[in-house]
Amino acid sequence: MDIYYAGFNGFKQVPLASNSDTLTCLTLHTKSAKVVDVSVCWNYLVVAEGEYVTKYGLVNSKPGLARLDHPPGSGEVTQLSATPRHILSVTSSGECWTHEEGKGWRRVLVETEESRVKTPSEDTCTTVSSSLEQEKEQLVILEKDDEKEDPGKPENSSGPENLETPIIMVKTACGDYHNLGLDTQGQAYSLPSPINVSSFPGAPALKVTDIACGKEHCMLLTETGQVFSWGGGTRGQLGHGTLSSEDKPRLIMALDGMRIKKIAAGGWHSAAISEYNDLYMFGWNESGQLALPTNLARPAECFSAVEKLLMACCTMQAEDAAVPRGDTEDAEVYRKPGEEDSICQLMDPEKEGLSCYAPAACENSNEYVMVQPVPILVNISGKNGTENSVLDVGCGSRHTVCLTMGNNLWSFGWNKYGQLGLGDNKSRDNVCKVPLPKAINRFSEIRTVRCGDWGTVILVHNGKKNK
Numbered sequence: 001m002d003i004y005y006a007g008f009n010g011f012k013q014v015p016l017a018s019n020s021d022t023l024t025c026l027t028l029h030t031k032s033a034k035v036v037d038v039s040v041c042w043n044y045l046v047v048a049e050g051e052y053v054t055k056y057g058l059v060n061s062k063p064g065l066a067r068l069d070h071p072p073g074s075g076e077v078t079q080l081s082a083t084p085r086h087i088l089s090v091t092s093s094g095e096c097w098t099h100e101e102g103k104g105w106r107r108v109l110v111e112t113e114e115s116r117v118k119t120p121s122e123d124t125c126t127t128v129s130s131s132l133e134q135e136k137e138q139l140v141i142l143e144k145d146d147e148k149e150d151p152g153k154p155e156n157s158s159g160p161e162n163l164e165t166p167i168i169m170v171k172t173a174c175g176d177y178h179n180l181g182l183d184t185q186g187q188a189y190s191l192p193s194p195i196n197v198s199s200f201p202g203a204p205a206l207k208v209t210d211i212a213c214g215k216e217h218c219m220l221l222t223e224t225g226q227v228f229s230w231g232g233g234t235r236g237q238l239g240h241g242t243l244s245s246e247d248k249p250r251l252i253m254a255l256d257g258m259r260i261k262k263i264a265a266g267g268w269h270s271a272a273i274s275e276y277n278d279l280y281m282f283g284w285n286e287s288g289q290l291a292l293p294t295n296l297a298r299p300a301e302c303f304s305a306v307e308k309l310l311m312a313c314c315t316m317q318a319e320d321a322a323v324p325r326g327d328t329e330d331a332e333v334y335r336k337p338g339e340e341d342s343i344c345q346l347m348d349p350e351k352e353g354l355s356c357y358a359p360a361a362c363e364n365s366n367e368y369v370m371v372q373p374v375p376i377l378v379n380i381s382g383k384n385g386t387e388n389s390v391l392d393v394g395c396g397s398r399h400t401v402c403l404t405m406g407n408n409l410w411s412f413g414w415n416k417y418g419q420l421g422l423g424d425n426k427s428r429d430n431v432c433k434v435p436l437p438k439a440i441n442r443f444s445e446i447r448t449v450r451c452g453d454w455g456t457v458i459l460v461h462n463g464k465k466n467k
Contacts, residue, residue, distance in 0.1 A: 001035040001447070002462060003047065004028055004437065007396075007419035007455025011057040012064065013045045024418030024425055026437055026458065029056075038459065039082040040452030042397070046087055048077040053087070053099075060101060071097040071105040081172045081213070088179055088191075094168030096181055096191070110167045110181065111192045175213035175265070178231060180220075182211050188220050195220075197228055197249050214265035214395070220249060225259030227252045227272055235268040236373030237283035243373060254375045255280065266395025266451065271402075272375065277389035279402055280375040287398040288429025289413030291378045292369040296427050380410055380431055394451030401434070401456050403449045409434035409458070417454045 004026040005014050012018040014029050034050035044057025053068040060066075070076050075092030082088065087099040088108075096108040171182040172191075181189035186207030188195045197206045197220065210221040216232030228249035229238040236243055239252040255272055260280075262273040269283030269290060281290045288294045382388045382404060392403040399413030399420060411420035411434050415427045421434045440446070440460055448459040 001033065002028065002439075002460040003030040003032075003035060003038055004440075004458050004460060005040075005045065005455060006421035007040075007452070008042060008417040010063075011043055013040075013057045013455065015056065015065065018063075022418045022425060024421070024423050025435070026421045026456075028437070028439065029457075035459065036077070037079050038448075038450060038457050039080050039087075040450060040455045040457050041082050041084045042453035042455075043084050044082075045452070045455070045457065046080060046082050048080050048089070051076070053077050053080070053089070055087075068099060068105075071095070071107070074107075079171050081174045083174050083176060086174070088172040088174045090169045090172055090181075094166070094170070094184070096169045096172060098179075108179075108181075108191055110169065110183075110189060110194075112167075112194065171211060173211045173213040173218075173265075175218070175231075176215045178213050178218050180211045180213055180218060182208055186223065190218075195249060197222065199226065199251060210263055212263045212265040212270075214270065215267050215397075217265060217268075217270070218249075219263045219265050219270060221260060221263045225261065225275065227255050227260050227263060229270070232268075233373075235284035236371040237265070237268045237270050239270060239282040239373065239375050241374045243371065252375065262392065264393045264395045264451075266400065267397035267453070269395055269398075269400070271393045271395055271400065273390050273393060277391065277405075279378040279380065279390040279393060281378050281400070282372050282375045284398070285369050285372055285429075287414035287427050289395070289398050289400050290369070290372055290376070291400070291412045291431050292372060292376070292429060294368045294370065294429045296429055378431065380404060382408065392449045394449040394456065396451035396456065397453040399451065399456075401449050401451055403446055403458075407436065407440065407444065407446050409436065409446065409449070411456070419451070419454055419456050421456055 006023050006026045009017060009023045010021040014023060014027055017023055017027050030047060032049050035047060037048045039046050044055055046053060046055045051070065053070065055066045055068060057063065071091055074095045074097065077089045078092050080087055080089040085100065089097050091097060096110060097105050098108055099105050168184045169181050170184055173180040179191040181191050186209065188197060188208040188211055197208060198204065199206065206222040206224060208220050209223050212219040214237060217229060217237045218231045219227060219229045221227055228251055230246040230249045233240065233245045234243050238246060239254060240250060259275040260272045261275050264271040266289065269281060272280045274280065283290065285292045285294050288296060380388045380390065386405040387408050389405045390402050391405060394401050396419060399411065399415065401409060401411040403409055409421070410431050411422065412428045412431050413420065415422065415425050418425050420428060420432065422432055423435065443463060445461045446458050447461050450457040
């Protein structure tokens with residue numbers, strides 16, 4: 001499986017192209033038959049292959065790479081997801097593990113009793129300390145405490161409550177406020193607790209087949225093709241027709257009349273593919289990430305503060321380096337002792353993005369769609385029906401890339417770092433076809449599309465396609 005990457009490369013996410021901070025075309029990253037999964041954040045790219053999990057990018061506050069051994073005694077990593085803070089993974093034994101710099105691998109113990117699903121705070125000032133407390137509440141970690149371990153417990157069991165019927169995990173998804181899991185029985189988890197999903201109160205629980213996380217919101221797909229969403233909804237990313245947040249999974253009624261087979265969640269926008277290979281999207285359209293007209297002529301300074309805060313990660317002092325920092329709302333405030341009075345004067349640049357444009361840029365608000373709270377069909381203008389049939393979709397912070405039949409890639413949205421793979425850094429609010437490297441020929445097959453905050457990854461299988 002070959003890995004190709006386009007987008008931000010400021011931390012040497014692609015070692016072979018380390019002289020360029022911006023990769024505007026799909027660039028070969030890895031050629032390995034052992035690649036099983038990949039995930040990308042704004043500050044690093046992580047690949048699971050064979051005996052190792054390799055992290056490329058910002059490692060210990062410096063550009064480089066790190067080879068991580070697989071979690072101890074649990075087999076190889078078969079699936080992973082990542083945020084700028086941590087890696088969340090599933091192993092071949094069905095266990096769930098998380099990895100964070102300075103702490104190594106730690107086991108996530110999955111519970112059997114449901115607990116209330118938390119929603120992100122609406123406050124514009126978020127501290128690292130409070131965010132870490134939320135993370136500790138969300139994940140129950142198996143600490144190395146010999147006194148608490150049961151010597152009779154099987155090594156690969158998922159906890160004392162399920163020894164007879166161990167929980168076998170198959171997928172994870174994580175965002176800035178949520179960590180999701182899915183097991184072989186179709187049970188979804190807001191880790192570590194299970195989530196009960198039903199069409200209406202009192203109805204039998206539905207089997208879940210897929211999960212997805214954005215920065216603030218979550219989505220899940222059931223075996224009946226229904227889509228549920230919850231979490232932050234201030235930019236319409238939940239698809240319920242409002243800008244309200246939800247504290248538990250709620251059925252997206254606008255998609256209930258069709259059978260959905262795939263879902264994806266970006267920064268503040270979402271996507272769903274129907275059984276007829278049609279693409280539906282909803283949420284924030286600030287940079288054209290929904291392929292709807294928007295004002296791309298606005299000043300580029302609108303999000304300069306966001307990037308400056310993210311880049312500050314590289315220049316942290318040693319005492320701050322151990323504090324996980326990342327793209328929470330694309331910006332996170334680190335509160336030091338004695339700064340309580342001044343910290344709340346700092347606003348969240350991403351949340352203020354809707355009102356940061358110059359007045360002249362906002363006068364035409366009736367002509368541009370900034371927020372689309374209800375799913376809308378995205379038209380792929382291919383030459384034939386095959387090119388219009390969407391097979392996979394990835395959503396980044398503010399961009400979207402989709403795969404259609406015949407090895408065709410299409411992209412739209414924010415493109416400052418070349419994450420659209422179009423050969424330039426001009427943002428698009430219309431669907432554009434992505435030129436493929438010559439190495440991707442008629443004997444190649446693009447299997448997967450993954451989008452991170454500022455980057456895009458595709459997994460390509462070389463060889464004759466199965467007929």
